[in-house]
Amino acid sequence: MSARRAKIKPSSKKQSSAAVRATDTTVDLTRLLDIVATFPRRTICVVGDFVLDQFVSGEISRISREAPVLILRHRRTEAYPGGAANAVNNLADLGARVLPVGVVGDDEGGKILLDYFRGKRIDTSGIFRTRDRATTTKTRYLAGWTHTTEQQVLRVDSEPREELPERVEESLSRKARKNAKNADAVLVSDYGLGAASPEIVRKLSAKRMTLDSRYRLLEYRDAAITAATPNEPELEAAYHLTVGNDMQKLEESGQRTLRDLGLEALLVTRGKDGMALFERSAGKEARLRNIAIYGSDAPVDVTGAGDTVIAVFTLALAAGASYLEAAHLANYAGGIVVMKRRTATVTRTELEAVLRREATAQR
């Protein structure tokens, strides 16, 4: 197959000016296919906050007589790995060997997660069960009629109030240090629940380490993070600013993050507005490249898309991709996963199919 270059269409005209940006650079699709082919030979250690994503769906039958609320007639409850567990699940479906390190409760939610991973033959020796804290669970209530698209009406989060017990933290830290050494890359997925705290991450040494942190990106400045993948609101929160359509502000805050965290690269995910990749270059201002979204700007379900993005990005880097190639692969995967319902993964076969289709389309 001859080398094909990705040309990604700018998004629809209806969007804001910031959104109507074409992709700044092209990338060799044959090379991307070669990178994906080596995914099964890579080992990724995931240190992070494991979450159970639950979806309770049903039909709205009537309005309650007890209070002015809708009654959801229960049809189904489904559960999927969420948060760091979603990153693990994505890596496994991409063919990588995964070494997860995290904690779940000694409860039904914890059992569901462990059984799910065991079913996929994922090494669960780094997932600790504790009686001191319940498994973090995010439950979405989805309402619909038989022939309509369901809609989320409520989300209930049960998050632990307690800190992680010291002895659990120590076991986690020890296991994380050991697994990090045996991996081609470490993926840190911090949802603020303690398993991937800056204190734990600072003690890790790895060939490369990527970070997704919901609330405290800048607290990882003394950790050896090589690249981070915040979404735009997380970047805005870190520096108390609003980017909106102001590309100048995006550029400034991206440059600042690179410097403050001492990163080689920063991949900012911007929802329907695509991604912005900042890459350090010696002695110069970091280079910024924009990548427009792949596929539709009318997603079916964006739950957990950020976890898919960091999973593909990290695995691609571990497989020898450049930051630009890894970002393009993550962008394709993001475009695929938002077209799936619930917390979902992108498989290696799906990613390859999309790359082949794109290559054929350009012939």
Ligand SMILES: Nc1ncnc2c1ncn2[C@@H]1O[C@H](COP(=O)(O)OP(=O)(O)OP(=O)(O)O)[C@@H](O)[C@H]1O
């Ligand atoms: N509205 C959208 N239209 C098209 N693609 C989208 C949309 N929202 C998200 N995506 C895809 O998913 C990727 C990640 O989404 P986003 O920027 O929302 O990350 P995130 O907020 O960190 O996600 P998460 O909630 O999982 O943490 C985007 O870069 C893009 O590829």
Ligand SMILES: [Mg+2]
């Ligand atoms: Mg995210």
